[in-house]
Amino acid sequence: MTQLALIIDLNVCVGCSACVTSCKEWNTSGQAGPMTDFNAYSRDPTGTFFNRVQSYEIGEYPFTEVVHFPKSCLHCEEPPCVPVCPTGASYKRKEDGIVLVDYDKCVGCKYCSWACPYGAREIDENQKVMKKCTLCVDRIYDTSLPESRRKPACVLACPTSARIFGDVHDEHSEASRLIREEGGYQLMPEWGTNPANHYLPRRKVRIDLQDDDLNRVENPLKDENFTKPSDDDLTLEDSSWI
Amino acid sequence: MHPAFSVIFLTTLLGLSQGLFTALITAQTYASVELVKVEQSSEFYAIGTLISLVFLVSALLASFFHLGRPERAWRTVSQWKTSWLSREVIVLPSFGLVAFIYGLIHWFNLDITLVHLGPLEINLSLIVGIVAVLLSFTLFICTAMIYASMRFLQEWATPLTLVNFALLGLASGFALATAYAFKSAPSLVNMFAGWAIIFTVLAMITKVSSLIRNSLIKPKSTASSAIGIRHSKIRQIAQGAMGGSYNTREYFHGQSDGTMKAVKWGFLILVFLVPLVLITIGLLQHSYIAYILAVAVQYVGLLLERWFFFAQAKHPQNIYYQTV
Numbered sequence: 001m002t003q004l005a006l007i008i009d010l011n012v013c014v015g016c017s018a019c020v021t022s023c024k025e026w027n028t029s030g031q032a033g034p035m036t037d038f039n040a041y042s043r044d045p046t047g048t049f050f051n052r053v054q055s056y057e058i059g060e061y062p063f064t065e066v067v068h069f070p071k072s073c074l075h076c077e078e079p080p081c082v083p084v085c086p087t088g089a090s091y092k093r094k095e096d097g098i099v100l101v102d103y104d105k106c107v108g109c110k111y112c113s114w115a116c117p118y119g120a121r122e123i124d125e126n127q128k129v130m131k132k133c134t135l136c137v138d139r140i141y142d143t144s145l146p147e148s149r150r151k152p153a154c155v156l157a158c159p160t161s162a163r164i165f166g167d168v169h170d171e172h173s174e175a176s177r178l179i180r181e182e183g184g185y186q187l188m189p190e191w192g193t194n195p196a197n198h199y200l201p202r203r204k205v206r207i208d209l210q211d212d213d214l215n216r217v218e219n220p221l222k223d224e225n226f227t228k229p230s231d232d233d234l235t236l237e238d239s240s241w242i
Numbered sequence: 243m244h245p246a247f248s249v250i251f252l253t254t255l256l257g258l259s260q261g262l263f264t265a266l267i268t269a270q271t272y273a274s275v276e277l278v279k280v281e282q283s284s285e286f287y288a289i290g291t292l293i294s295l296v297f298l299v300s301a302l303l304a305s306f307f308h309l310g311r312p313e314r315a316w317r318t319v320s321q322w323k324t325s326w327l328s329r330e331v332i333v334l335p336s337f338g339l340v341a342f343i344y345g346l347i348h349w350f351n352l353d354i355t356l357v358h359l360g361p362l363e364i365n366l367s368l369i370v371g372i373v374a375v376l377l378s379f380t381l382f383i384c385t386a387m388i389y390a391s392m393r394f395l396q397e398w399a400t401p402l403t404l405v406n407f408a409l410l411g412l413a414s415g416f417a418l419a420t421a422y423a424f425k426s427a428p429s430l431v432n433m434f435a436g437w438a439i440i441f442t443v444l445a446m447i448t449k450v451s452s453l454i455r456n457s458l459i460k461p462k463s464t465a466s467s468a469i470g471i472r473h474s475k476i477r478q479i480a481q482g483a484m485g486g487s488y489n490t491r492e493y494f495h496g497q498s499d500g501t502m503k504a505v506k507w508g509f510l511i512l513v514f515l516v517p518l519v520l521i522t523i524g525l526l527q528h529s530y531i532a533y534i535l536a537v538a539v540q541y542v543g544l545l546l547e548r549w550f551f552f553a554q555a556k557h558p559q560n561i562y563y564q565t566v
Contacts, residue, residue, distance in 0.1 A: 049487070084391075086317075111388070117558040122487065123310060
């Protein structure tokens, strides 16, 4: 069974928000749109977003580090938002595991957004229906696009390749390999929602240097018993001339 | 959570309606075994049912204000297999319908005796009434389970949520029944008032228990589990939006600790203490005003209680929205 998902690499995310703007740009004019903004150019601007980048400071000065943290729908394998929906508008696709909202069925009761511990769903104040990340379902299967472009807009926009799109149930996919080999983890595992999206932690490249890495034990130049050859000594090369 | 007034009115009015109807059937059950005598019983039960239905319909109207797309409300009956909200939407009108039939039987004097058990008579209306009461209890369960079934809202995910919804509904309904019976069926006043006191005291015990329980909750989700970084010092410095978003509006009540405390003490006094005193005064002084005041004060208290119920629930998503 396929479970499409995003892998987000916190090691390389620089918090540029290109994924946020590309998501909004693609989806507001696509199948999931419009993602209406209010007061966009005045006080208290607000609007619908499927993806936001947050920033966290880890540690205490001077030992701090800033982590940029993009958050969108995690397409849980046990989505708590789906069974609570009274109309069946909220559903998880069997064929690829994407959690979607049918905007023609949604009554806008907000119950699914209460049921999501991640706050991944937002009501669209214009259409009065619940909206969320669709994993760009309207472009990943679009055969009119070249195959390399059949990816969510955020993945294509990321300048540091911090977002990887793939099937996390296919053990040979790049996404699965990253989860397996680079320490991929899920958010709030305590609720048993089993999110499909995984995050890759900060990974530091460190070299542990020992003394003998710098000073080779068998380094002939350091050998105390080593005597420099004198000019009178015959060398192999010299002897060949004799 | 941000309390929505539509839901506050929905749940409190439903409680009144269900409690009052349960009171009527309690009276009829008592009357059928001749524990009490009800004068002009048909009219009493019919008008009582009408009052109960008025509250039920008001609750239903309030619920529509909660929906973004109320014209699609008919779709909400479809997912009864998984959604408690859907189940509530089915049980609510079912209760109303059976209660309405019960009211019609009394209004048009269509009651017939179905079974004679010695001196006892089991009437059709009593059977219909008991079915409606069972539906009313199912409705209490459905309404409360909407909240209690959300496991990560730890303040709600407890059987106490169900007990409180039911007991507070019954307390307010029996208080209303007391005031209603004062003019139309005086022989029932003491019985109703007695039950109103019992339910109010029980509700006070369970509500205070849930307040104590909730004050001891240790949140399962932390900033560390939310972003998956093992460190005790995590401070948010940006939340991805500067002008607020759905996430900051829907899940935060935005009130100070002082307000929360005031509301808590306010409802503890208005829902429990004042009505208990007023109903006792009513019993001792035969005072109509005291009973009416008890109902009114308790209802205002219940609005505060329900507001507090929503506001105190801390949604785990709030961890992601700590700083602009």
